[in-house]
Amino acid sequence: MSSTIPPSITEPARRTPLIDEVDVLVLGGGPAGLAAAVGAARGGVRTLLVERYGFLGGMGTAAGVTNFCGLHANVHGVLRQVVQGAGAELLERIDALGGLNTPHLLFGGRMAAQAYDTAAYKVAADELLAASGARVLLHAWVADVLMREDGGIDVVMVETKSGRAAIRARQFIDCTGDGDVAALAGVPYEKGTDGQAMMYPSTMMRIGGVDPVRAGEAWRHVVERMRAAEARGERFARQGPILRPQKNPAEWRANVTQLARPDGGPVDGTDAWQLSAAESEGRRQAAQFMGFLRRDMPGFEHAYLLDLPPQLGIRETRRIVGDYVLTEDDVLACASFEDTVGVNGWPVEEHMAGRVEFRWPHGTQDAAGRAASRGYNHLPWRMLLPQGIDNLLVAGRCAGMTHGGQSAARVSGGCFVMGQAAGTGAALAIHRGIPPRRLPTRDLQDELRRAGAWLGLDDDTLPPPI
Template identity: 55%
Template sequence: MPSPSFVTEPARTLPVYGEFDVVVIGGGPAGLAASVSAASHGARTLLVERYGFLGGMGTAGGVTNFAGLYGRKNGEMRQVVHGVVDDLLARLDALGGLNQPQDGMAGRIRVRSYDVSAYKCAADQMLVASGVQLLFHAWAAAVLMDGQAITALVVETKSGRQAIRARRFIDCSGDADVAHFAGVPFELGDGHGSALFPSTMFRVGHVDAGPALAAVGEFKAINDLMAQSEARQPGRYQFPRKGAILRPQKNPAEWRANVTQIRNAAGTAMDATDARQLSEGELEGRRQITEYFRFLKNEVPGFADSAIIDIAPQVGIRETRRICGAYMLTGEDILSSARFADVIGINAWPMEMHVDGAISWGFPRDENRAYNDLPWRMLVTREVDNLLVAGRCASMAHEGQSAARASGGCFVMGQAAGTAAARLEEGAAFAATDVARLQQVLLDDGVYFDR
């Protein structure tokens, strides 16, 4: 590859899009919860989203289910993530887009699938009802700083490059873009040149539901069919990984497929912060989909007359930058069902490590409390006074992030961040937040702590 060349961009004066109390960057679960919570507590709030719709990986990445809302307590599976997400679930249900809970892993996990289009509409309704202002098709490009505070966010839009002023910012970008621009230290992936491998999601329609449900109604069944096919016909299919997740949607004639695994030229996980790798990964994901779909039609009961009805708008990213904040959630915190004095809510998803060629799971050791607290400190940076980071790019070690990156934990982080941003005293730093007061407000707003 030729050596990089450079050009100099002339300085220019930017128009100010607006001035706000709170600006949230990214409209996934964390960003939805953050913006709704901030606006609900009286802050003039703007949500900046690079697509023309909300939902993050749940829509743009084609995930199609909420993971981590449910956890086992004293042997019983129950919903342990509450608050803003309850409003979203109710709106989804009213639109006819919410499925009943689906259990897997011998009853150790429970997910809630939804219709992607309904999710987009329900999210719109929720934010508009809360008074959140929305700026779609805008990409965070830089920040302007005054000492240890961000004074403005620079965004690229179809109206050109603009600046947005605010008193407080919440980075829910997934890639810690804003924190990175502001100089907050971070870790990228697993620290050894790889990360949780990404996947391009797709949906299959026109499935004969009866035979399909009988053949692959359990999570493990599709893996068995893949292994049997490999044993009978070595080399006929190139499976990108050993484990697959193939599940019916609300309409059992439509199924979601989570089967791909995107590598770069070096054989490690594609780095979604690298523009070249991201572009190559989009091509590779669709190549793997066509290969895997050939297996579905030829080998899996109920799929002979099926068709691919949707490929996600982008490759699904599990891990890129993770900030190094006031506390980093660890894998041991997940396995030990950790409790924290500065708890802001619950993570109920186990460690889900998408490693080279496979998925490795790590469940909490205490089956009577198979979930852990999430601490306030994982949202707080040491370097920037008026910035919080929530979602998959919050302060977590590689193993801890494999669990808390799920949508349940992201809703929790976002609600705490938005609530704190709206209620923080003028001129105060987030590091000085009265955590006990914040916790009481979160409890009053329906968040569950398991105290």
């Protein structure tokens, strides 16, 4: 009878160099990790950010997303930028480099998003991190954790071009997106709705050589032209494409691919074999879509595939079980929490087999078609606190959320909010010599306000309309 346990190799014992000891170690340099490092460093503690790539930005750069979602909310019918603080500072720096579009309206003006150039994002992220006083170690991949006898994390082991190394910290912040540190530390987590039914990933693509005059508002016509192509026998992996211009009007971006396993289920972003197969399939789908654009879309006759990013875009893998788990009902009911650290204004955006489904907060429109909802839910501090461990915080798409809750709050706006709260809270906890979960919420909120964050409480002044 064959064993289901794969064969293994026993490695010889070795001594691993301890290359740094800091107060706060942030793992992952996406929106959550960047904001966490900035928040911690400005809180006056020694902060190191570790990132697997040679640049920061997470899915926004490594996966070529090129579009900020969740920065804005439709607050009683008025679109406002509700993500402030570190996220707003990053936008200012991208804009100063000439790489930020003005917000564009979606869903008939119901929501807004904001496109950017990835090169400008990378430079702006470097600048913001350096200005905060945080240090960064790039090209370093989380490999393992070593635990203390009291159940806390002692060191994180990383693999680098210089070899395996250890970094010790007093507080750790997992912003890896996949919850790598939390999983290695034994934190309970969930995946999808049943351990497998996660959201489907995508390969993003940038398109050059577009004639912007002939293309016009191509995003309004691409769906009907795709349907006409399907009637002729062409097949697309996903309906509901996103096709939009970048800062340079001759350059466009497309979000239209969908990556599945051979059985039709979503690719698991924590499975190396599935990722490997999905990368090449995503490039195939991108090339197919370019053929459709050149053939069927006016203004794209001489367009070309300008860029495919270093990796496919992962939307969901592990989600830790926190002291609170944000639910889809919380998003749809615009839930309030006394321990809010900021807000999420993005609707539920679930990437299902072959399509994308949006679900909006209850009361977004009244009987006369006017916006009646406040348009955002609070993000509670407790969702960043993993159960069973005191010196770890988790921020970003791997924080404490259900599948439905994460389908909304996983976008970059919510990640900026969670990250800044995690870094700020970690610094405060260190100064006071207490675990983060014992930190008085009001003190954390006061510190976040001083850093420019908007918490969405009744006595907070609304940001101006966009």
